[in-house]
Amino acid sequence: xxxxxxxxxxxxxxxxxxxxxxxxxxxxxxxxxxxxxxxxxxxxxxxxxxxxxxxxxxxxxxxxxxxxxxxxxxxxxxxxxxxxxxxxxxxxxxxxxxxxxxxxxxxxxxxxxxxxxxxxxxxxxxxxxxxxxxxxxxxxxxxxxxxxxxxxxxxxxxx
Amino acid sequence: xxxxxxxxxxxxxxxxxxxxxxxxxxxxxxxxxxxxxxxxxxxxxxxxxxxxxxxxxxxxxxxxxxxxxxxxxxxxxxxxxxxxxxxxxxxxxxxxxxxxxxxxxxxxxxxxxxxxxxxxxxxxxxxxxxxxxxxxxxxxxxxxxxxxxxxxxxxxxxxxxxxxxxxxxxxxxxxxxxxxxxxxxxxxxxxxxxxxxxxxxxxxxxxxxxxxxxxxxxxxxxxxxxxxxxxxxxxxxxxxxxxxxxxxxxxxxxxxxxxxxxxxxxxxxxxxxxxxxxxxxxxxxxxxxxxxxxxxxxxxxxxxxxxxxxxxxxxxxxxxxxxxxxxxxx
Numbered sequence: 001x002x003x004x005x006x007x008x009x010x011x012x013x014x015x016x017x018x019x020x021x022x023x024x025x026x027x028x029x030x031x032x033x034x035x036x037x038x039x040x041x042x043x044x045x046x047x048x049x050x051x052x053x054x055x056x057x058x059x060x061x062x063x064x065x066x067x068x069x070x071x072x073x074x075x076x077x078x079x080x081x082x083x084x085x086x087x088x089x090x091x092x093x094x095x096x097x098x099x100x101x102x103x104x105x106x107x108x109x110x111x112x113x114x115x116x117x118x119x120x121x122x123x124x125x126x127x128x129x130x131x132x133x134x135x136x137x138x139x140x141x142x143x144x145x146x147x148x149x150x151x152x153x154x155x156x157x158x159x
Numbered sequence: 160x161x162x163x164x165x166x167x168x169x170x171x172x173x174x175x176x177x178x179x180x181x182x183x184x185x186x187x188x189x190x191x192x193x194x195x196x197x198x199x200x201x202x203x204x205x206x207x208x209x210x211x212x213x214x215x216x217x218x219x220x221x222x223x224x225x226x227x228x229x230x231x232x233x234x235x236x237x238x239x240x241x242x243x244x245x246x247x248x249x250x251x252x253x254x255x256x257x258x259x260x261x262x263x264x265x266x267x268x269x270x271x272x273x274x275x276x277x278x279x280x281x282x283x284x285x286x287x288x289x290x291x292x293x294x295x296x297x298x299x300x301x302x303x304x305x306x307x308x309x310x311x312x313x314x315x316x317x318x319x320x321x322x323x324x325x326x327x328x329x330x331x332x333x334x335x336x337x338x339x340x341x342x343x344x345x346x347x348x349x350x351x352x353x354x355x356x357x358x359x360x361x362x363x364x365x366x367x368x369x370x371x372x373x374x375x376x377x378x379x380x381x382x383x384x385x386x387x388x389x390x391x392x393x394x395x396x397x398x399x400x401x402x403x404x405x406x407x408x409x410x411x412x413x414x415x416x417x418x419x420x421x422x423x424x425x426x427x428x429x430x431x432x433x434x435x436x437x438x439x440x441x442x443x444x445x446x447x448x449x450x451x452x453x454x455x456x457x458x459x460x461x462x463x464x465x466x467x468x469x470x471x472x473x474x475x476x477x478x479x480x481x482x483x484x485x486x487x488x489x
Contacts, residue, residue, distance in 0.1 A: 135224070
């Protein structure tokens with residue numbers, strides 16, 4: 001974690017937030033099978049707070065809807081996220097927050113893969129390996145101080 | 160396929176948490192399980208079905224990752240994320256905490272007893288493997304700390320009849336250790352997997368090792384006497400690829416039947432058999448039976464019953480234990 005006063009990326013580019021999802025006629029029809037789609041997954045993660053800036057991951061373009069791939073039939077979710085700078089020390093924490101959010105919100109049948117957009121981080125491979133290791137993720141989430149930081153990223157902030 | 164893997168029973172073993180590991184006692188009469196709820200549970204047969212005989216709690220402050228029975232069956236060891244290993248002693252139908260082994264810097268990932276019962280090995284995310292000596296007074300003393308791995312050590316397994324230890328790591332390698340002049344040394348490093356090695360297991364004779372990995376393969380390693388002058392040498396003689404859709408978390412080689420079972424992150428349990436008459440230098444293993452949706456979530460562990468041929472236990476992230484029967488072709 002950085003000391004708190006020094007920001008790694010002091011002037012990030014800020015992107016516009018997406019509007020609310022438009023409901024279709026079948027969305028509220030209980031009789032129609034409604035598979036989970038990319039937009040629903042994106043809505044779950046786009047409001048996650050950046051650990052360093054008072055901005056959402058969407059506003060920093062860390063997450064984008066085109067980098068969300070869900071297959072409801074196969075019960076798989078694949079997310080690519082793009083750190084704002086190639087040496088971002090928060091990359092693992094951001095990935096962990098995305099993973100935890102989806103673990104908490106999605107049915108347990110889903111296999112959730114979270115990794116860095118290829119070519120956008122210096123330690124891409126190491127971060128991806130750590131995020132994919134469920135034993136290390138489980139151990140990390142038993143660490144109360146780390147869990148508190150993750151929960152802060154996942155808390156609802158008024159924009 | 161003429162072989163089948165049929166479900167005997169499902170047990171809701173560790174509700175609302177993961178079940179990380181299951182292990183049969185040497186007599187094959189009791190099954191120990193452990194999980195994210197910080198407990199160890201003991202399961203026994205009552206009538207035709209398996210039921211919970213005891214819950215060992217208050218031993219650990221965090222997840223219990225793995226359990227291991229001593230060769231005599233009177234002791235149970237549990238490895239925990241709380242950086243300790245508990246030794247439990249069987250008293251009649253109950254277990255009591257005997258001692259707590261401390262020393263690892265962080266999460267203990269695995270524990271295993273040597274065939275003599277006099278040595279115990281533990282490994283940890285702190286990258287080390289510790290060997291403990293047990294005396295007649297039930298006192299445990301650390302005799303060595305080995306730092307051959309460069310990353311988190313996931314698993315340790317002893318040779319079935321020699322004091323030879325193998326370990327698997329996040330650094331993608333397997334190390335084999337033996338005692339040399341009162342000191343334990345890494346005598347072989349097995350390289351070949353391209354990601355984390357999660358587990359490994361010797362065959363009944365101890366001449367071969369099976370390992371499984373995050374690279375979705377299982378590898379069979381064989382002692383290579385042609386290479387060995389002083390150091391042991393092992394070579395990969397077979398790679399099972401294309402069968403597993405995700406990480407392979409565990410592998411167990413049945414000492415009775417020679418069948419190889421795997422636990423996979425794609426929810427499947429699979430059993431492989433070596434083809435009759437296949438070349439020992441290039442053995443061929445075939446998928447004999449599989450249950451693709453064996454559990455509702457990742458399968459973490461598989462364990463063959465040491466006495467009842469074909470009886471297999473598995474456990475999953477959904478907190479359940481599965482008991483299966485593997486039927487061979489007649």
